[in-house]
Amino acid sequence: xxxxxxxxxxxxxxxxxxxxxxxxxxxxxxxxxxxxxxxxxxxxxxxxxxxxxxxxxxxxxxxxxxxxxxxxxxxxxxxxxxxxxxxxxxxxxxxxxxxxxxxxxxxxxxxxxxxxxxxxxxxxxxxxxxxxxxxxxxxxxxxxxxxxxxxxxxxxxxxxxxxxxxxxxxxxxxxxxxxxxxxxxxxxxxxxxxxxxxxxxxxxxxxxxxxxxxxxxxxxxxxxxxxxxxxxxxxxxxxxxxxxxxxxxxxxxxxxxxxxxxxxxxxxxxxxxxxx
Numbered sequence: 001x002x003x004x005x006x007x008x009x010x011x012x013x014x015x016x017x018x019x020x021x022x023x024x025x026x027x028x029x030x031x032x033x034x035x036x037x038x039x040x041x042x043x044x045x046x047x048x049x050x051x052x053x054x055x056x057x058x059x060x061x062x063x064x065x066x067x068x069x070x071x072x073x074x075x076x077x078x079x080x081x082x083x084x085x086x087x088x089x090x091x092x093x094x095x096x097x098x099x100x101x102x103x104x105x106x107x108x109x110x111x112x113x114x115x116x117x118x119x120x121x122x123x124x125x126x127x128x129x130x131x132x133x134x135x136x137x138x139x140x141x142x143x144x145x146x147x148x149x150x151x152x153x154x155x156x157x158x159x160x161x162x163x164x165x166x167x168x169x170x171x172x173x174x175x176x177x178x179x180x181x182x183x184x185x186x187x188x189x190x191x192x193x194x195x196x197x198x199x200x201x202x203x204x205x206x207x208x209x210x211x212x213x214x215x216x217x218x219x220x221x222x223x224x225x226x227x228x229x230x231x232x233x234x235x236x237x238x239x240x241x242x243x244x245x246x247x248x249x250x251x252x253x254x255x256x257x258x259x260x261x262x263x264x265x266x267x268x269x270x271x272x273x274x275x276x
Contacts, residue, residue: 011187015072018180022076025177026053026083028170033090042095044156044164047088047103054084055110056142062119063135069188136192143196163214171211175204 029050036042057080064073088107092100118138122131157166178200185193 011184012072014180014184014187018177018184019072019076021173021177021180023079025170025173026080028173029087031169033087036090036094040094042091042099045091047091047095047099048106050084050087050091051103051106051110052142052145054081054088055115056139056145057081057084058111058115059118059135059139059142063132063139063192066132066135067190070190070193072184073193136190140192140196144199157210157214161214163211166207166211168208168211171204171207175201175208178204 032045036045057077060073060077061081064070064077088103092103095103118135122134126134157163178197182194182197182201185191185195185197
């Protein structure tokens, strides 16, 4: 039995706050995709977090239909499915051929084959509480994947000393969302909802700390990289140095030839003197 009935104001309040903040989580990558749209390229961004988030939203909708006490999960995850689909479509539109193929393979394996298998197996092979328990564990595992997915970029952040490809807003709102859904699950005494949000909170804090550590490095790296005019000047200098080197070589050849001619003249002069 839950700590409070589903109608209790605290359950509804945390569920409503969870919906609002989760909606902001879904909107957090908008600056990223605005940048992708402007540059017409996905650059170093990855599609994994969005594909995994779509799969997680699909699973939570299925779980909420099975467990009627968690009805507030249906609204936000339905919105999440729509938003994540839009992100993925835009990513595919501007991704390189290899990234596009990788994304489509991931969607096929995870969102079509994976979700389809879970849906069929649980509906036909499990009944009642066992069905809810199985789907709950699957939801718990993939909720952790949603929180862990942005950490795939940590290797790149540490290697490049730049947080350009790890949006701070996403980490911040994931942390707030984890707090709200933890209390929502706690008040419902639903381990499958509350459990993953404990680690979700820790992962979110870890990402924000990493962002703060490399925030100053970001400016330095970008400053070093964003020098197209200087690079053009360097190319011009290289060309100029090549031309100067050629002229110096040519001049030196003339000097050598002149020296050889003068030597020959001197030798001829000596020969003339001797013959005389």
